[in-house]
Amino acid sequence: MRIPVNTRPVPILNTSPMVARLVTACILVHLIVILLPVPVLIQLRDSIGFIAARYTVFGAWQFDIPAFVLGPFTHVFLHGGFIHLLLNMAMLLAFGTPVERRLSSAMFISFYTICGLAGAALYTLFHPDTTVPLIGASGAISGMIGAVGRISLSKRNGTDMPFRNRSTAMTFVILWLVFNFVFGVIGLALFSMEGSIAWEAHLGGFIAGFILIVFFDKRTAPQTGL
Numbered sequence: 001m002r003i004p005v006n007t008r009p010v011p012i013l014n015t016s017p018m019v020a021r022l023v024t025a026c027i028l029v030h031l032i033v034i035l036l037p038v039p040v041l042i043q044l045r046d047s048i049g050f051i052a053a054r055y056t057v058f059g060a061w062q063f064d065i066p067a068f069v070l071g072p073f074t075h076v077f078l079h080g081g082f083i084h085l086l087l088n089m090a091m092l093l094a095f096g097t098p099v100e101r102r103l104s105s106a107m108f109i110s111f112y113t114i115c116g117l118a119g120a121a122l123y124t125l126f127h128p129d130t131t132v133p134l135i136g137a138s139g140a141i142s143g144m145i146g147a148v149g150r151i152s153l154s155k156r157n158g159t160d161m162p163f164r165n166r167s168t169a170m171t172f173v174i175l176w177l178v179f180n181f182v183f184g185v186i187g188l189a190l191f192s193m194e195g196s197i198a199w200e201a202h203l204g205g206f207i208a209g210f211i212l213i214v215f216f217d218k219r220t221a222p223q224t225g226l
Helices: 017-034 038-048 065-077 082-100 105-126 138-152 166-186 199-216
Strands: none
Touching (some): 017 105, 038 065, 082 138, 105 138, 138 199, 166 199
């Protein structure tokens, strides 16, 4: 008697297709960025990062049509350093994967993009005249966290969510909001790092994800009283 052997390759990370592509893209972009000369890096960051003043203050920033159009979408692929990249990719794998598994890849990337745009929009509302580029996927990823929280708070969230009961999900949502605000106020100085945390972008993405997931995942809408 021969015992059948499963010859199908086992993925190193048990993630979903679009999340895997996003993680790969962010890593590749970061590897390219760290090899660039500093002047080129600064120019690239200004071109594909999101600069709020470009949209709100006429003449405050050089008008670059490609940057004007692409910045709100491309800023999510740039990161300020390896730790920033590592933390964001870990969160994307943890929270993006269960969301994509409830949606099609096309629906997921649309949802992810909208959350990233919402993060940039709220950041602009708080800092309308800043010329400091907003970079990182944190806003979009915060949307995935909001979506997971909303789904987990529904009466029947399924078995594909990180939180198996509503009380755990509610505790996580509250703690995430509190810590996001606290670390946003303290900044990166606590970790002996330069720069600041764009908590406004995180909050914007989170709100968008929490509210809009019901329009993308029809299993959530009729089951939640939120």
